Amino acid sequence: MKLVIDGAAVSTVDAAGTEHATGHVIVVDGRIQAVGGGAAPKGLDAHYVDGRECLLTPGFVNTHHHLYQWATRGYAQQAILFEWLTELYPVWGRLDADIVHAAASAGLTRLAQTGCTTAADHHYVFPSNGGDVFAALVSAGERVGIRLHAIRGSMDRGVSHGGLPPDNIVETIDGALAGTADAIGKYHDPAFDSMIRVAVGPCSPFSVSEELMRRGAELARSMNVRMHTHLAETVEEEQQCLAEFGCTPLEYAERLGWLGGDSWFAHGIHFSDSAVEKLASTRTGVTHCPSSNSRLGAGIARTADLLGAGAPVGLGVDGAASHEDGGLLQELRQAMYLARQRGGPAALSAREALRIATIGGARVLGREKEIGSIEPGKLADLALWRLDGFEHAGIADPVAALVLGPVPPLALLTVGGRPVVTDGQLTGVDEEQLAAELRVASRRLAER
Known part of the structure; x- marks a missing residue:
């Protein structure tokens, strides 16, 4: 039950930014005893x-994903968000539990291979004849072995009510709320070392009614869980909100009770100065999804401004259908590059990108006391990166080598001190079998 990692460069990502050129970490019973x-x-x-x-870093925290989308990679390659959704919603309406399990298992495996030890997944598609797709997601998390924040999403606003999704894949308000409460009751574990937590997640302003948004927030707070939705992702969304509700997406969210330290928004690209300050003052979190935003041409988030104001900011991979790579380490570099497109080469450093991916994500998920940095008493969610190959030779700064260089192999990835990846290979998971399952699932979905 004891683990010692010795001789590595250590980036603790603690409040002081402590680093050791050569250091060690001692783990006892799943927690960090000394560094x-x-x-x-x-x-x-x-x-x-x-x-x-x-280089030893904290395990990465992915604060927004749609794992079921691993079964639909490569679709709508030149589409903006609304066009992309219009093409894919009918496909997702044919999901079932087996397809979701295969897709989620593959997606979580890819995350683990790229340093992720905690992943938040937003699942909001529940076909009436698809079986228990949420249970399929949860079992995928157990199979791969990283921490899962399973966000029970919902949509009640189909095309007949001015929404984007087809009517056959939306739920009633009462049905969505009942399903969410049931998921929380079955799976949510608030313990310090929890492997699964559940959040409330109405999908977005253009697929959810005001009533479901409002009652979803009330449900989350009554059951003491967090809440999550998409917000301010595109200019089209803002135009729709202004036309329909007479306010911006953030003003709309505030009207419905969605600001606060227990809430976080995916994407958050199109925020005004006053919106940035509002997010910071209310401690409302934002997930930056740089590759997905770029793939869909949605815009460049104001990451540096949000950080400067003090808002919680984490990284998100987002669904593989809008980010086919599906890896998390790559998002550090992409976040840094996009921030520099807005604010110049000093806008975001490699260490700031690492901080967003670790303690920043932990803060967004409300777990900064448990994970996100290498400090005594915290859970031993650790990533040990090999930098001894020719790809990183000569880069004296190991953090720069990690963030700016090619993706290095993982010597070790641990969750609570338990190995999940060893020498680049997942422990207890057959990657060839996962690939075969995913091929079958993707083909079945396409044929439907």
């Missing part, structure tokens, strides 16, 4: 891992 510079004490009754030529 420091120099060599670890010898002779401990523990499993020692040689960290020389490696």
Whole structure:
């Protein structure tokens, strides 16, 4: 039950930004017991891992995803968001539990391969004849072994009521709320070392009624869970909100009770100065999804401005249908590059990008006391990156090598001290089998 990682460069991402050129971490019973510079004490009754030529970071936190979309990669390649959704909603309406499990297992595997130890997944499509797709998502999390924040999404506003999704894949308000309450009751675990938590997640202003948004917030607070939705992703969304409700998306969310430290929004691209300040003052979180935003041409989020104002900001991979790579480490570099497109080369540093991906994401999910940095007492969710290959040779700064260089192999990824990836391979998961399952699932969905 003891693990020692010795000899690695260590980026703790604590409040002081402590780093050790050569350091060690001692893990006991799934929690970090000690972290420091120099060599670890010898002779401990523990499993020692040689960290020389490696960088040790906290495990990454993915704060927004749609894992079921791994079954529909490659669709709508030149579409803006609304066009992309219009093409894909009818396809997703034919999902079933087996397809969701295969897609989610593959997506979580890819996340783990790229340093992710906690993933928030927003699932909002519940076909009437698809079986228990939420249970399929939860079982995929258990199969791969990283922490899962399963967001029970919902849509009640179909095309006949001015929404985007087809009427056959939306729920009634009461049905959506009952399904959400049931998911919370079955799966939500508030414990410090929880492997699964559930959040309330009406999909977006253009697929959900005012009543469902308002009652969803009330349900989340009555059951003491967090809440999540898409917001301010495109200019078309803002235009629709202004025309329909006479306000911006953030003003609309505030009207319906969606601002606060228990809420976070995906994308958040089109925020005014006053909106940025409002998010910061209310401690409302924002997930930055740089690759998905770029794939759909949605715009460049004001990441540096949000951070400067003090708003919680995390990274999100988003669905693989709008980010076919599906990896998380790549988002650090992409976030940094897009921030610099807005604000110049000093807008966001490699270390700031690492902070967003770790303690920033933990803060967005309300778990900054548990995960997101390498500090005594926290859970041992750790990523040990090998930087000894020719791809990183000569880069003296290991954090720069990680963020700016090619994706390095993982020597070790642990969740609560338990190995999930060892020498680049997932433990307990057959990747070839996962690939075969995903091919079958994608083909079945396309044929339907």
